[in-house]
Amino acid sequence: MWQLAQSFITVLFMCLLVYFGRYMVTEYLNDETNEVDEWLEQNELGDYKKLYKDLGISTLSGCGSPEQLERLPELPASEERRLRRAATLLQQRLVLRQWLVTHRLQHAYSRLLSLDVSSLEDVYWLEDKTARHALDAKDFAPWSAARRSLPTGKEELQTLKADLWSAVVKNSRHQDAWTWGGMLVVSVSVAGLVTLAAVTQPALAPEAKHSLLQYVTGKYLHPPSCKVEWGWTEPREVGDCMCFTVHCFQRNGQPYPVCDTDQLAVNIAHGTRKISTVMELGSAADPAQANTARVQFTVRTAGLYIISVMIGGVPVSGSPYRKWFVAGAVVARRSRVRLCGAALVASVGHPRRVHVAPRDQWDNPVPHTDYTGFSLRMNRLGQPEDPKLSACGVFTYDAVNVQVTLSLTVPEPGVYRATLLYEDAPLHNANIDLIVLSASDTAIVQRNISCKQHISYAAQLLAAGNKPRAVSCCLTSRQLVLKEYVLKVIPRRITAFRLCPGTRLILSPDPDNPHSRGGVLTVEDGAGPPVRLSSAERDLIAATFTQLRSEHCGGDDSFKNKQDYFYSEVRKVHARHPHDKIAIRVSRAALLASSLKATKHLSMQDWCKNFDVSFQGEQGVDWGGVRREWFSLLCTQLFDGKHGLFVPFNDSPTGLVHPNPDRPPHLKLKHFELAGKIVGKCLYESALGGSYRQLVRARLTRSFLAMIIGTRVHYKYFEQDDPELYLSLIKYVLETDLDAAPAAELFCCDDVYDRCGRLLQQRDLLPRGSVTPVTNANKHRYLDALAQWRLCTRVRAETAAFLRGLATLIPDNLLAIFDENELELLICGSGEVSVADWKAHALVAGAGRDQRRLMGWFWAAVANFTTEERARLLQFTTGCSQLPPAGFQELNPRFQITLAPTFGALPTAHTCFNQLCLPDYDSYEQLVRALLWAINEGGEGFPLI
DSSP, X not given: OHHHHHHHHHHHHHHHHHHHHHHHHHHHHHHHHHHHHHHHHHTTOGGGHHHHHHTTOOSHHHHTOHHHHHTSOOOOHHHHHHHHHHHHHHHHHHHHHHHHXXXXXXXXXXXXXXXXXXXXXXXXXXXXXXXXXXXXXXXXXXXXXXXXXXOSSHHHHXXXXXXXXXXXXXXXXXXXXXXXXXXXXXXXXXXXXXXHHHXXXXXXXXXXXXXXXXXXXXXXBOGGGOEEEESSOSXXXXXXXXXXXXXXXXXXXXXOOXXXXXXXXXXXXXXXXXXXXXXXXXXXXXXXXXTEEEEEEEOXXXXXXXXXXXXXXXXXXXXXXXXXXXXXXXXXXXOEXXXXXXXXXXXXXXXXXXXXXXXXXXXXXXXXXXXXXXXXXXXXXXXXXXXXXXXXXXXEEETTTTXXXXXXXXXXXXXXXXXXXXXXXXXXXXXXXXXXXXXXXXHHHHHHHHOSSOEEEEEEEEOTTSOOEEEEEEEOSSEEEEEEEETTTEEEEEEEEESSTTOEEEEEOOSSOTTSSOEEEEEEOSSSOOEEEEETTHHHHHHHHHHHHHHHSOOOSSHHHHHHHHHHHHHHHTTTSOOOEEEEEEOSTTHHXXXXXXXXXXXXXHHTSEEEEEXXXXXXXXSSHHHHHHHHHHHHHHHOGGGSSEEOGGGOTTOOBEEOTTOOTTOOHHHXXXXXXXXHHHHHHHHHXXXXXXXXXXXXXXXXXXXXXXOOOOGGGHHHHOHHHIIIIIHXXXXXXXXXXXXXXXXXXEEEXXXXXXXXXXXXXXXXXXXXXXXXXXXXXXXXXHHIIIIIGGGHHHHHHXXXXXXXXXXXXXXXXXXXXXXXXXXXXXXXXXXXXXXXXXXXXXXXXXXXXXXXXXXXXXXHSOHHHHHHHHHHHHSOSOOOTTGGGGOSSOOEEEEEEEESOOOEEETTTTEEEEEEOSSHHHHHHHHHHHHHHSSOOGGGO
């Protein structure tokens, strides 16, 4: 009986001590938690209290730590920016407070905050007069001394801030240590009593994760005892699906069956990019693997990756890990010739260098390339391959620029075709036309290029069934013009071609003298019928044209290099124009009219200036924000379909806008010219970089973008620009045997109706089109003519006005180096595509375990994509890289993912319905490879047709 009473008293005393210790812990944690909660409330982030608590972030230093922010799950872009802004401001304030503590001025912290001094940078700008009034007399002297001790250099200031932040974190840990050290006395005093109870009771508190017996025996998950087993050997090439396994152990070394509640988190970063992972816990097939977690991720960019593995906020043994991934083997179709157009010009006996960028399958530069794998095939135009000519090339490796250099030295003048190969496979842009000139011809071409006037050559215009006509071929820095002289005196312009990459010269040998520099020359640009010329000076014409085009339309074939080249050339064009401020005063109520009035008399030099915008009746200083607001509002007035200047076809749900040929009476051609000037201004400001960068928020049709760069428009553009017409007519004509379906008779003409449905005119699309039926033989001509009429001819005046305004700031030859998708990315930018918003508003057809697995892989792949790749996926699926203002929730129709009844094939898309058809795949790696192939190779098919 006495033993029972003694046990009861012991347990009661133990409970009192435990309660007292628990009270001390709770009070300390509550103080810390209240401080964090108060900070979240002050920054309107109260919704994240539970998230911070679950992640174990309980101190202000943890809230402001960049390392802790990396542990946060993926959030919408706007919310992530808010959290990072608040954390940055908090870190600045903590650093300021630590600096004050260092100089024993911590009591002045609140008074400095009242003066809007919240960072060390603000200390520099606080005037002594203001500080003297705010601080006590005894504090001003140490304040002045502390302020003078601040470094003046940027790097020294960053070092000081880093040291102060380290002190903040260290002090926070010391404070925790002192608090827990005080409670250790209580813990030791009850340890003996608790041990007895712990043997028989599972836990001392309802919320405890482990009993004391588990702590004593080590039977609990211990992150420092966990190990990571890497599924690859180093160095590892990029491209494959990387996999590693986390083995979880108890502190006593026994395996621990891991589950979702153990808070296992894996963060992988490559520079500033976060890499998404796919994690599988345990193994249903093998119970012996219950303590493992299998993590998969995809690496496509070579470089250093930081891998952090944490359990309950505690890193496992060795975390974080540093893993290097190297580029793979050279792949011919990815490797490319740098800065190469359709042709190159060389001189006899002088080496012409060609630089090749070796790339792996994922477009990574491949260093230490074995250039012996590269080879050259060469032949004279119109003749078979000549082994002697193929030996004219010598390959060397340039380790500094990570490229292979080919030196071509040809002994005889003429036109040659060179093909570059790697391991007998042609490169991405393998075929090069080489125009080799004699020394005298080279001097003539150099004089032509340096001449500021046009250069003329005599030629003959060849037409089928007609007698050749004598013409003059005139070359300038902007165009190639064919002229015919009436009575040998009066010039008459026949046609002209823009000097851009879209204009091709096709050389044919002279059948009578294949070794002469004369022959047949075909000029085509895809926007009109090709022109065939015959000239004794053909090689000089082609060489001059090639050199002029290379000089004015340079750039590599990658978008990034094209963009860099474009920006540098725009800056060169306007280098002599100052970027001074010019006042622009507009009315918010009549924004379009007042903006047109304020800018209609501005010269090109004025458009190059920095607009200082002010709204009538509003007070404010334009430090960039007002100007950006004006650009945004004006672009809405110009390019939003609700305002009538640019409209979608037939109220298309895709929302892509096109110039409106039936615009309201108050909208004139000068408004299209203003739209062109605004787009040119945005491109010019973007070329300046920094805070001047402007983007046009518009969803332009592909056909309109094609007209800007001078590409020929064809019927394929209807699928994205006018889905209703494509589904009702174009698709029917393409898929129907018209010769066997006389009931559905169509004629090669187009009827034009007004808004009331009255027939206005019937336009022949082909000669005698109103009486010519559409047959299988002429249906493609009919559809192309329909596209030319509806997409181009009807808006020719509007497009010309737009291009006239655009050319005020941007030379048209610079835009011609881009395709339609690249031009949209250049003008509109890729935008901020939030994967969380995308996933929340996507419609997925199908159900089941396989569907959930495939969707998990898909969203992980999208999260790992770069900004440009996400924009291209959006273009591939919806026809445009831009989203409506409210994001995916306003996309009409909604973004849809349909599981295709195929296996391992490439994904397909229906831009009419914003639908992505996704086949099934064996692995995450196979899905990523198929997606990238589709959006990079299959999303740009139009210009080639």
